[in-house]
Amino acid sequence: MKGLNKGLGVSFDDEESRKALKDAFTLNVEQFSYAKTLTQFNLFKDAVFNLKGQQRSFESIKKIVADTGEVFNKNYLSAEVKYVTQSSIMARKWHTMDAEYLQFSTVGDSAVRPEHRIFDKFTALKTDKIWLRLYTPLAWGCRCTIIPGIARNLSKEYDSDWANAMVDPLVKDTIFDNNAAVSKVIFNNKHPYFKATDQDKIKVPKEPKKETSINLSDYIKGDLPTDKEIKAILTKYAELFPEDFRRGLDDVKFIKSKSYMMQHSMYHNRLTGDWASGSTITLSKHEFSSIKFNPLEEFRNGLAAIKSGKKMTFNQEYSFESLWHEILHAKTKSAPKSLSSVGVKNMETINQFCARHTYPEFMKKLGGKAIHQKEILENGYGYKSWISDFRTTLKNLKIDEKQAVKDLMPFLMQDYSNIGSKVNAYLKENTK
Incomplete structure (x- = not known):
């Protein structure tokens, strides 16, 4: 939850909106953790037998479990925490940016991925649906961001249709096809953990139920x-x-x-x-x-x-x-x-x-x-x-x-x- 709290910060104009977003994100991260745990359990269970159906020795099972834990709890966990933090930061920016236009912006150094660099300075109205897909992070470790834009940077050639076509192969059927501020979900059901685990045991995150009246x-x-x-x-x-x-x-x-x-x-x-x-x-x-x-x-x-x-x-x-x-x-x-x-x-x-x-x-x-x-x-x-x-x-x-x-x-x-x-x-x- 540290990454989530760090990302959301305290700069929301509306504390109630911040709380609602934090509650939705917290529920989603908890569900993701359950799915991850069950995925690990299934891998550990499969480690008991080899491909011929013969039971492995205790030492062999111990090594597989240790190696799997190293991957899940160090390498993957580090990437997941960064992803939660960056998604929360971008959700906060979405709610606090008072701008008619938004602009995609890269860090600008040599480490920027070429497939992300092509969107640098792309500009569209904040109400354009392209921001439901072209909203960072676009990949694990993505450092790109969204900043206020100006109308003169709009391009007839590089418009939202162009951006949608270019971003589609990058994010389609992945968790990165998402604007967490709008969906109120950081890890959507495209993540492999949700796909690979027993769906009867894991409740895949859904859109929060829309309120129909105000109390x-x-x-x-x-x-x-x-x-x-x-x-x-x-x-x-x-x-x-x-x-x-x-x-x-x-x-x-x-x-x-x-x-x-x-x-x-x-x-x-x-x-x-x-x-x-x-x-x-x-x-x-x-x-x-x-x-x-x-x-x-x-x-x-x-x-x-x-x-x-x-x-x-x-x-x-x-x-x-x-x-x-x-x-x-x-x-x-x-x-x-x-x-x-x-x-x-x-x-x-x-x-x-x-x-x-x-x-x-x-x-x-x-x-x-x-x-x-x-x-x-x-x-x-x-x-x-x-x-x-x-x-x-x-x-x-x-x-x-x-x-x-x-x-x-x-x-x-x-x-x-x-x-x-x-x-x-x-x-x-x-x-x-």
Whole structure:
């Protein structure tokens, strides 16, 4: 465990993430040790007889066991400890590197393997799947690393497809076809120990079971959650359900804004036209007096209600719908494009319509249950007249709302710029 502790270090921003990773790695290393022990036992057992089936002398058996122990407990063990340490270091780097792009980097000396040197300075987005395979260590004793990269080092010729083709013969069907930070496994089931041992006796490491909801009692220490605890809850949510934040959740803010209840924002690169950051979710702590609604405080009290098992008020539940509306903005793959006022209305209408129908799923992941959905569909605050008009249109055309959500959600998740034309076409095609 020394190699594991040394590798993970203490530089994690989120101690809970570090603990979860350490627990997963510890379990994996223990399972690896069991498999290694059983492999040794089988070798010792086979040493009792020679190839003709005759029992060997005690001295012959003793020598074989001693030689085998030397290999397992000195040579192999040294390599395994280094591998655990390096894998843990790279897992820590993955979680602490705040970079949009990553770059493969060798040590640069004469001992670098030629098959590793070809990847030196290779650069790709951190979200590129190539880093699930081209992530060090790539072999026993590999000293290569991953560092923050820059966009100008991207290459059309040496792109992720090229890297995938080149790394495949190096790591395919080996334990090195792995990113331990993502898989939460250091020794995967490609290791010979797991292949060679009795599978009925050894449990091959599996992906940790994905949590389906958050236990708020783990985060809220008092009756009401603090701002810091709310931020921790939403950060954990983004970690458990990364599909809801296409570029991750960078920050959660609390601002007294009169212009919005809650807001989602991301930065984009004006030169490339691409998104250049993760999501920021902002909750306003302004009291909207006309409706007696303070978004942050209603959400705070809603979380407390879930924790204590109490029923939510309309306003508390609506705060969850409002936040889910913003998370749908974080979830979409739409590129950063300027929309006309009509385009904004089309987009926000469909986003709000889908949010009001699907926010109970979001509440369930936080341990809550929606009880005011019918009222929120009819009297929710945001874009109220737009939603009312759209629902009336569906009703007049005899289009089922739940089916409309299923059909319209893909438009929302792909491209904001053409939602209006796609919705109009959908309405015409489904008019009864």
